[in-house]
Structure formats: structure tokens, C-alpha cells
Amino acid sequence: MLIKILSEIYKRDLDKLKAEIEAYEHEGDLWKKGGEIPNSAGNLCLHLIGNLRHYFGAVLGGTDYVRDRDAEFATGYAPRGQMLAEIDSALRDINAVLEKLSDEDLAAEYPIDVFGHPITTGWFITHLSTHFNYHLGQINYHRRLIGGQ
Secondary structure (H helix, E strand, O other), X not given: OHHHHHHHHHHHHHHHHHHHHHHXXXXXXXXXXXXXXXXXXXXXXXXXXXXXXXXXXXXXXXXXOOXXXXXXXXXXXXXXXXHHHHHHHHHHHHHHHHHHOOHHHHHOEOOOOOOOOOOEHHHHHHHHHHHHHHHHHHHHHHHHHHHOO
């Protein structure tokens, strides 16, 4: 049951991320920072993609994705089309993992240490959804603030 719920939530939220990235009238606005805004929407998008592709794809799914977390925040520009394609890749990684997970897998300890103490896979992939939504809200706010929409 939780797997089906998480699958629906991740699909919904990745679709929302795509819609937010597409809603920027000017592609350059994705990379603007201003005032007290430390991260651009582009950087936050790259961070979300890297986070999901690493923790779902590489760790749970065994993909060859290699995360460069520092670059997620240091990159000053990536084409919108590339980011949209990476969002699709993240969804494929998530779906491939969720399709194979069992209730026993969710109850098992997550394979790597993330927070300095043991956590279950179910707890962590639920946490990843809340982390995603925190930054998705920041992107929405950034778009309206920077783009004047």
C-alpha cells in the first residue's frame, strides 16, 4: 500500500516540478538569485534530481548514476530541456525501484548511513518526498518572485 502511495506522490510531484520549470517565461530566470535568496530554481532543480537519482537510482536501484552534490549548487546554468529530461530520468529510477520493493524491503534498514543512525528504507524514501516538496515550494516561490508571476 505504501509503495503505491509513494509511487503516485512522486509522479505527481515530479510532474509539478516539470510544470514549474516550464512555467519560467525566460530560461535565464531559472538561474537568478537575489536578496536573501541563496539558491536559484535551477540549482534547486538540479539538487532534487541529484538527490533522487542517487538515493533511489544508485543506492536502491544499482544504476551507474554518480552524484556531484557540490555541482548541484555551483552550476550557474543548464539548459531547461536537459533539466526536464533529467526529471524524467529521476521518475524512471524511482519507478524501477518502487516496482521491485516489498513490504519487507521497506522495513529493512536503508543500505547506507545518511543521518548517523539507522533508518528504514520506508522511512527514508518517505522523508525524501517531504524534502522534495520543501524545495518544490521554494521553486514555486522563486518563480513568482523573480518572474513577477
